[in-house]
Amino acid sequence: MTQRLAAIRARTCRGAARVRASRALRVGAAALVVIGALAFTADRLFPLPTPGRSAPFALIVTARDGTPLRAFPDKLYIWRNPVTLEQVSPRYVQALTGYEDRAFWWHPGVNPFALVRAAGQWIVHRRIVSGGSTITMQVARMIDPTPRTLRGKLHQILRALQLEAHFSKREILTLYLNYAPMGGVLEGVDAASRAYLGKPASNLSYAEAAMLAVLPQAPSLLRPDRFPHRAQQARDKVLHRLADRWPQTVIDDALTEPVYAQTIREPMLAPLLAQRLKRTAHGRLRITTTLDADLQSTVEAQLLDRVRGLPRHASCAALVLDNATLEVRAYAGSADFSDLERASHVDMVRAWRSPGSTLKPFLYGFALDAGLVDSESLLADVPQSFGGYQPGNFEQSFHGAVSVSEALTRSLNVPAVQVLDQYGPDRFVGKLRQGGLKLRFPRGATPNLSVILGGADTSLEYLVGAYASFARGGMAGVPRLTSDAPLEEHRMMSAGAAFIVRDILESGGPLGRAVEERGNNRGVAWKTGTSFGFRDAWAVGVTDRYTVGVWIGRPDGTPNPGYFGANAATPLMMSIFSALPDAVETAQRKPPAGVTQAQVCWPLGNTVDAQPSDLCAEQRRAWLLDGIAPPTFPDAIRGGEPVLRYAVDSETGLRASADCTSHALREAESPLWPAVLEPWLDERSRRLDPPRWQPGCTPPARAEGHLAIGGASTGEIVRRSYGGQAPQLHLTVSGARGSVGWLVNGALAGRAPAANGWTVPLAQPGEYAITAFDESGRYDRITVEVR
Structure with missing residues (x-):
């Protein structure tokens, strides 16, 4: 009976316990639901501030390796250089977590043990000895600043828990890397590393990592540029704290490393490019360009050195393009961004200016593709009138009979107009635009023969993109300024035409290569240009790897007498090429398919084996495209066939007619030079002229009105x-x-x-x-x- 009562009593107790436990679970679950609901409601009512919301216009423009080119600070003038966790040295992350928050990777945003320790120290010492803040709590204070009071600390704890609910540990750590105060106007480890140490945060030594890890504790008091002794003491404290994480030999070496920091300077490389890209930032905090920071610095120094020898108000601009990727490696829109007297705020890489003679290589390339010329076709550099347009040469002199190669290397104007007259100005401009080279004409004007001498405007950027076609098999392209810019290519001319024109520009063609006309500049194919009135001096050059363009002049368009492409722009362009790594290739290029060499004859223009030898006054070795040796342009003055047929006395070999000789006559022929060239021919060129008339024979009377x-x-x-x-x-x-x-x-x-x-x-x-x-x-x- 007693046992039975005991059993009943036990069952009753267990039942009551289960009821109490069930009730407790229900209460706990309800409490959790209420807490969760309250937390959810609080999260919606008090959302986390977006990092940087107080300063939405902060932007940094960097080189391709992350080197800051120019910083556009926020409204509080704060400099940041956004980075990812992978872009920061692991040494810094180890120093940061080892010194600031060893439990970072497992606590929920708050370390209760650290808070209890901090509270105990405050009770004992009546002052704050250690704050007990975790990295997450510090991030909370960065994005939502609070006063250093008990209420502020509670607010910070709640924000930390909220952060942990919304972000992963890596994301929270990345926020710290980008927003931690680093002294003065600097925020973020990479901005501090580059400003103080002159290097990216990915390349920190152990000592440098420790110094930057402690800097946010007192950024104004521990700045290494102002208080190196304090910074070293704080750094050493961090190093000693990391004895269980880093080898002792590493710590010993780091302790001997002195603290050094350069003076903080605002980054100012490629300022005009950075300003240009800023207009298209669309809220981005960072824009990565394709520029090489070291090369950019070198090019800017060369422009600054060159502009010192120019007249007041004159400036320079330069652009360096990687032919393989169309990425811009250096961009200098003016010579000295701080010199207002030279209008250095005007970006002359983009400015519309007259290109002078820089369009001539494209004309000859198009004429090659059209079958109008080969590299040694006969042209006339003599005074001519083309429908009333009478061009002259830069040197105010003429050279008579010249080849395409000579006309291009000497930049002769009259032969270029002669070729354009045959090709057609509208066709030429349309072909340029199809290849991506834009031209701008005066209002109401249409393409005419003057376009080849600078009668329309373009920009240095368009010219460089177009000239790259001579190293890219005829494919021009749009220069890429940022790493995410698309690759835009346009067919400018055939690969064969591009090869021939480049060879002429580099060595003068087959004949020029034999005499080494361009000396030490071999390997660079380049062209100069000077606009009317010495307003613009140009030089654009191409190698296998790079295309370099240079402009010199006054941004306001005022003439600079005596400064032209050859004496002003070319030396600067060659100086830039000398600074480029592996700019000039020494290996001989192989002609592409369709490009061959052959002997051609003047004045008719055919190959040697395509005409009788007595019609070949002069032989030239020429590049042919697709085996075509086009005949010399038709004679606009004389008309008719370019061959004179006549009779000669079979005994004397002199010209005669049936009524003045008793000997048999035989037919002979001589080549006719274009009429405009005849006054300029020397005796060597006239060796195939018809023989004189036989005594007793009367030559035909001159036509009435003959000069x-x-x-x-x-x-x-x-x-x-x-x-x-x-x-x-x-x-x-x-x-x-x-x-x-x-x-x-x-x-x-x-x-x-x-x-x-x-x-x-x-x-x-x-x-x-x-x-x-x-x-x-x-x-x-x-x-x-x-x-």
Whole structure:
């Protein structure tokens, strides 16, 4: 009976316990639900502030390796350099967590043991000995600052718990890396590392990691640039605290390392590019460019050195492009960003300016692709009129018969206009735009022949992107300024045409390579340009690896007399090339498919094996594209076939006709040079001229209106008086149209209206070959001798 009562009593007790336990569980669950609901409600009512919300416009523009180029601080003038956890040295993370918060990776945002310890120290010492803050609590204070009071600490604890609920440990640590106060206007470990130590946070030594880890505890008092002794004491304290985490030998070495910090300076590399990219930041905190920081610094130093030798108000700009990736490695929009007198706030990389002669290589490339020319096609560098447009050369002189290679390397204007006249200005401009090179014409203007001499505007950026086509198989591209910019390419010309034009620019073509015209600059294919009135001086060069463009002038467009592409821009461009790693390749390039060499003949233009030898006055070794040796452009003055057919006496070999010889006649032929070139030909070029007429035979009478020189005749002898003044020969001309040009011994002496004639000074004894020619290409020549 007693046992039974005991059993009943036990069952009753167990039942009561279960009821109490169940009730406790229900109460606990309800409490958790209430707490959870309260926490959820509080989280919604008091959301975490977004890091940086108080300063939404902070931005840093960096080089490709993370080096700051220019910082745009927030409204509080705070500099930050956003980084990820992977971009920071593990040594810094070890020092930070080992010194500040050893339980960081497992606590829920608050370390209760640290809080109890801090409270006990406060009770004993009546002051704060250690704060008990975790890294998470410090992040909470960074994003939502609170006063250092008991109430503030409670607020900080709640925010820390909230942070842990929303972010992973790695994300919380990343926030600390970016927002920790580092003294003055610096926030974040990378900004501090670069400002104080001149290096990224990924490359910290043990001593440097320890110093930066303790700096946020008292950033104003521990700044290594101002208080190196205090900073060293704090750093050593951290190092001793890490004895159980780092080898003792490492700590001993770190303790001997002195604390050194450079003076904080605002980063200011590529300032105009940074300013340009800032306009497209769209809320980003960091923009990574494609620039090489060391190269950028070198290029800016070279521009600064060059501009010191230029007139007041003149400036420079330069752009360096990696041909393989189209990434810009250096971007200098002005010579000295701090020099307002030179309008250095104007970005001349993007400015619209007249390109001078820099478009000529593209014209010859297009003409090659169109089958109009080969590298040695005959062109006429003589005074010509193209529908009333009469271009002249930069040197105010002419060279007579020249090849495409000579015309391009010498940057001759008249031959370029001659080729453009055949190709078509509208077609040329359309082809450039198709290849990505934009041109801007004056309002209401349309493409005309002047475009090849700078009659339309473009920019250094467009030019460099287009010139890269000569090293990229004819593919031009848009220069890429940021690492995430898309690769935009455009077909400018064929790979064969690009190869031929580049070879001409680099070495002068097959003939130029033999005589080494460009000396020490071999390996760089470059072209200069000077706009009308010396307003713009250009030089753009290409190697296998890089394209470099340089502009020199005044941003306001005022002329700089005496400063042109060759003497102002080219030396700077070559100096930049010399600073580039592996800029010039020494290996000889192989011609692409379709590019061959052959001997061509002047004046007809065909290959040697495609015409009789007696029609080949001069041979030239030329680059051919697709095996095509185009004939010389049609003679606009004379018209008809470029071959003169006539009869010669079979016995004497002289010209004759049936009514003046009893011998048999045979047919002969001679090549005809373009009429505009005949006044400029030397005896060597005339060796295939028709023979003289046989005595007794009367040559055909000159057509009425033929140009003729008066006042002297061929064979006339002019005698000098002993001890007197040098004689002068006053000549007249008849049958001329428009103004008349006068050549003396092959050199242009000048031009004058036909009615004025011309006076030739005969200063030295010897033979004088004098030629007069008019705008229609008609001419006459006499030879006199001075004794």
